[in-house]
Amino acid sequence: MNPGRDEAEAARRLRDTISTQFGRSLHIRTLDTGSCAVCEQEIRLLTAPHYDLHRLGFFFTPAPRHADLLLVTGPMIRAFDVAARKTYEAMPGPKVVVATGACALGGVYPKDPFVHGNAGEVLPVDVWIPGCPPSPLALLHGLGVAVGRLAEMTPGLTFIADSAAGGGEA
Amino acid sequence: MPLWFARGLRRGVVTTRYPARPDESAAWLPTPPAFRSRQLTRDVADRMVAVCPATALRRRDDTLIFDVGACTACGRCAETAPDAVAPSGEFELAATARSALIKEIPIRGGGR
Amino acid sequence: MTPTHLPIPASLSRAAATSEQLVERLNALGGLEVRDGGATRGTVTVRTLGETLEAATHVVAGAPGARLADMFAGGSGPTGSGVSPGDRVSPRASRAADNGGDAPTLRLVWALESGYLLTETEIHGDRYPALSDIAPAAFVEECEIYEQFGIRPATGKPLNRLMLPPHAGPDFPRMRHRPARPPEEVHAPHTVGGQAFEFPFGPVRQVGVESLYYGLVTSGEEVVDVYLFTWHKHRGLEWRLRGTTPREGLFFAERAEGLSAVAVGWAVAAAAEAALGSTPPPAAARTRAVALELERLYNHAAAMAALCQATGLTVGQSAAEIALERLLRVNAASFGHRYLFGVIEPGGASRAPDAEVLRRDLPAAYGELRRAADALLSTNSFVDRLEACGILTAEQARRLGLVGPVARATGMATDSRLNAGGPPDGNPYAGHLVTAVTADGGDALARFQVMLGEAAESVRLIGEFLDAGTEAKSAPLPPGGGRGLGWAESSRGEVLAWVALDQDGRITRARLRPGSVRNWRGFDDACRSQNVFTDIPIIEASFWLTAAGLAR
Numbered sequence: 001m002n003p004g005r006d007e008a009e010a011a012r013r014l015r016d017t018i019s020t021q022f023g024r025s026l027h028i029r030t031l032d033t034g035s036c037a038v039c040e041q042e043i044r045l046l047t048a049p050h051y052d053l054h055r056l057g058f059f060f061t062p063a064p065r066h067a068d069l070l071l072v073t074g075p076m077i078r079a080f081d082v083a084a085r086k087t088y089e090a091m092p093g094p095k096v097v098v099a100t101g102a103c104a105l106g107g108v109y110p111k112d113p114f115v116h117g118n119a120g121e122v123l124p125v126d127v128w129i130p131g132c133p134p135s136p137l138a139l140l141h142g143l144g145v146a147v148g149r150l151a152e153m154t155p156g157l158t159f160i161a162d163s164a165a166g167g168g169e170a
Numbered sequence: 171m172p173l174w175f176a177r178g179l180r181r182g183v184v185t186t187r188y189p190a191r192p193d194e195s196a197a198w199l200p201t202p203p204a205f206r207s208r209q210l211t212r213d214v215a216d217r218m219v220a221v222c223p224a225t226a227l228r229r230r231d232d233t234l235i236f237d238v239g240a241c242t243a244c245g246r247c248a249e250t251a252p253d254a255v256a257p258s259g260e261f262e263l264a265a266t267a268r269s270a271l272i273k274e275i276p277i278r279g280g281g282r
Numbered sequence: 283m284t285p286t287h288l289p290i291p292a293s294l295s296r297a298a299a300t301s302e303q304l305v306e307r308l309n310a311l312g313g314l315e316v317r318d319g320g321a322t323r324g325t326v327t328v329r330t331l332g333e334t335l336e337a338a339t340h341v342v343a344g345a346p347g348a349r350l351a352d353m354f355a356g357g358s359g360p361t362g363s364g365v366s367p368g369d370r371v372s373p374r375a376s377r378a379a380d381n382g383g384d385a386p387t388l389r390l391v392w393a394l395e396s397g398y399l400l401t402e403t404e405i406h407g408d409r410y411p412a413l414s415d416i417a418p419a420a421f422v423e424e425c426e427i428y429e430q431f432g433i434r435p436a437t438g439k440p441l442n443r444l445m446l447p448p449h450a451g452p453d454f455p456r457m458r459h460r461p462a463r464p465p466e467e468v469h470a471p472h473t474v475g476g477q478a479f480e481f482p483f484g485p486v487r488q489v490g491v492e493s494l495y496y497g498l499v500t501s502g503e504e505v506v507d508v509y510l511f512t513w514h515k516h517r518g519l520e521w522r523l524r525g526t527t528p529r530e531g532l533f534f535a536e537r538a539e540g541l542s543a544v545a546v547g548w549a550v551a552a553a554a555e556a557a558l559g560s561t562p563p564p565a566a567a568r569t570r571a572v573a574l575e576l577e578r579l580y581n582h583a584a585a586m587a588a589l590c591q592a593t594g595l596t597v598g599q600s601a602a603e604i605a606l607e608r609l610l611r612v613n614a615a616s617f618g619h620r621y622l623f624g625v626i627e628p629g630g631a632s633r634a635p636d637a638e639v640l641r642r643d644l645p646a647a648y649g650e651l652r653r654a655a656d657a658l659l660s661t662n663s664f665v666d667r668l669e670a671c672g673i674l675t676a677e678q679a680r681r682l683g684l685v686g687p688v689a690r691a692t693g694m695a696t697d698s699r700l701n702a703g704g705p706p707d708g709n710p711y712a713g714h715l716v717t718a719v720t721a722d723g724g725d726a727l728a729r730f731q732v733m734l735g736e737a738a739e740s741v742r743l744i745g746e747f748l749d750a751g752t753e754a755k756s757a758p759l760p761p762g763g764g765r766g767l768g769w770a771e772s773s774r775g776e777v778l779a780w781v782a783l784d785q786d787g788r789i790t791r792a793r794l795r796p797g798s799v800r801n802w803r804g805f806d807d808a809c810r811s812q813n814v815f816t817d818i819p820i821i822e823a824s825f826w827l828t829a830a831g832l833a834r
Contacts, residue, residue: 032486032493033493035492035540036539036540036541037831038540038541040490041584043490044490044587045607048600050604050607062488077515079516083486083493108537133540
């Protein structure tokens with residue numbers, strides 16, 4: 001069994017499903033599971049003039065019932081579990097969960113009695129966006145990946161810089 | 171609202187063309203490190219592992235395991251080992267598989 | 283116990299009290315011991331006995347210019363917590379360290395015009411004196427202390443659950459041990475002629491805002507009461523900081539309230555520096571101040587955008603967001619991070635701003651902010667919604683111990699950048715900032731005007747600091763242990779931090795008190811009476827606090 005290949009295959013199938021089913025517009029519901037408030041500020045700027053999320057067919061909605069995509073920040077504080085699950089379950093399928101920021105990806109807080117440390121412990125995460133905070137450009141890329149419109153770059157990046165120039169290389 | 175309207179017209183469009191075109195403001199964003207494997211020794215790797223506040227670095231024998239997802243681009247590893255680290259310049263980091271964010275960097279520096 | 287009333291000497295009744303004068307008056311109560319440092323560090327710590335705490339509090343509370351800035355508890359137990367370096371603190375290890383059977387120490391932090399006065403009192407048993415002089419201001423702190431340390435004021439009044447979730451069992455990590463009786467869920471009693479109903483709102487609220495759980499009590503349209511629960515955002519940062527070095531701890535301190543990363547980081551670094559007797563080089567202190575002013579600027583721009591959103595003014599919101607985005611890009615271009623994380627380090631600053639970029643780009647970004655603000659102030663539909671909305675009086679601000687623009691908008695001239703305390707040459711603002719920006723009226727419009735005035739001052743200050751020179755330099759922290767208090771003026775108001783370091787330089791107790799902890803106390807007062815539901819978002823935007831900063 002090749003877990004890497006199975007994962008890549010599942011990801012491809014997910015992307016195909018998403019492009020077919022969501023068409024050209026997607027509604028996003030945000031969920032703060034205990035962030036420091038900066039990820040939320042970057043998310044709010046997505047609808048600001050410099051980034052204008054709407055031109056790409058993405059819209060925010062306060063109602064989970066109308067949402068297609070759940071954008072999750074924070075380290076998943078345990079006391080928030082019930083609220084997180086309720087929000088996820090209130091969204092009708094098909095739906096996509098995007099974990100955003102180092103806290104939600106398991107970077108800042110280890111698993112302990114206060115927090116799970118990682119959004120994936122409570123919700124089935126489909127796309128992971130690193131950053132502390134992820135900038136609006138990084139969020140736009142992540143949302144593009146979530147709907148299959150943009151290619152993922154990280155599988156091809158090594159983060160090894162052995163050339164003299166010293167930049168990262170693909 | 172003639173005041174607002176006139177000002178808006180005069181200022182012009184500020185909206186980014188990203189993702190259709192690259193955005194130059196990306197050049198100023200902090201990015202995760204890229205490692206120079208030939209400058210890495212077990213010692214250097216251990217120092218960086220100790221200083222990383224987000225547990226994004228671990229060492230397993232002669233491999234430095236770098237979790238890009240956990241990285242906050244704080245720069246402490248670069249401060250500790252400036253010869254071994256350079257900014258990657260990458261900000262398009264989203265991945266559908268969490269494992270795609272775990273990178274293995276060979277430790278190829280000579281000596282200990 | 284009846285407090286001792288001392289005649290007020292003529293000199294004190296006019297000028298603000300200094301720490302020396304207060305120590306003299308407190309000495310008269312007996313049983314006092316002056317601890318660490320002295321006026322040169324800007325902070326005086328006095329140890330009082332349990333019997334004299336009430337009287338001491340009465341003396342200080344009545345002194346002109348004194349304000350209760352914080353109240354917290356901490357073990358006075360053995361230093362050295364038995365935690366290995368690099369370990370994430372395990373619940374078992376920390377419980378063992380704290381339950382050494384030592385009585386907890388209750389600390390009150392009083393802000394004076396020049397420096398701070400701390401009183402420390404060991405509390406034996408589970409009650410401490412009523413401290414009625416400070417009860418209104420200290421309610422949040424009293425609840426927190428009860429949950430974490432199991433001690434409560436002698437009045438026996440009900441205390442709310444604050445940080446710990448309802449399911450927190452006996453093994454849930456606390457700073458000491460859980461109280462004998464769990465806190466009740468009792469809120470400010472309210473009387474309404476006719477029926478009132480209560481509905482919980484949140485914690486998942488509108489898009490792009492933090493989780494926050496309000497209980498809204500209303501008789502229809504009018505807000506009778508609003509109370510907040512923040513246990514779903516409690517990450518246990520003070521617990522988590524134990525066993526860390528100041529450098530390691532700073533990573534979490536910045537993320538206590540990320541929108542005040544520079545201010546909280548500065549306060550914690552300054553506390554460690556005060557504990558060990560270190561002063562950052564002046565050029566590094568100016569670097570910190572440049573970062574702090576940039577933080578103030580972008581927060582005020584963000585508050586302006588939130589006010590426009592709350593009043594339904596989308597064009598204004600867009601204009602404010604353009605200014606905000608430009609300011610964040612200035613931060614990234616000059617300091618390498620849009621939110622200025624990683625600039626402060628213990629002993630100084632790890633990054634200096636690119637002065638050329640800052641001088642070139644800041645005026646244009648500020649110009650956007652200024653023009654948007656001027657346009658808003660000439661837009662009736664905006665001004666009318668803010669006028670008389672969420673009024674707080676100066677008396678309320680004083681009684682509740684409020685800080686920042688919320689307090690200054692009522693006329694209180696309190697700004698910790700003006701505090702003449704601190705190490706000699708340690709305050710980069712000395713000689714640059716002369717007065718606090720205040721306004722009258724205490725409504726949302728006054729708060730907005732204070733923010734605008736401060737933004738203009740911030741730009742001027744940044745220019746002056748750049749002229750005087752900024753560097754990335756740090757004075758290394760000397761070895762050993764100690765206790766120290768640090769402070770910084772965030773965009774939301776005074777941030778306080780206090781640390782106790784053991785002989786290995788590791789934190790045994792860290793206290794983080796962002797401005798949000800003080801100012802959420804005033805939120806329900808501002809929302810009550812003659813405000814309607816739709817005013818709540820306006821009031822919330824004009825306060826511009828965070829749930830993360832309160833819950834930590």
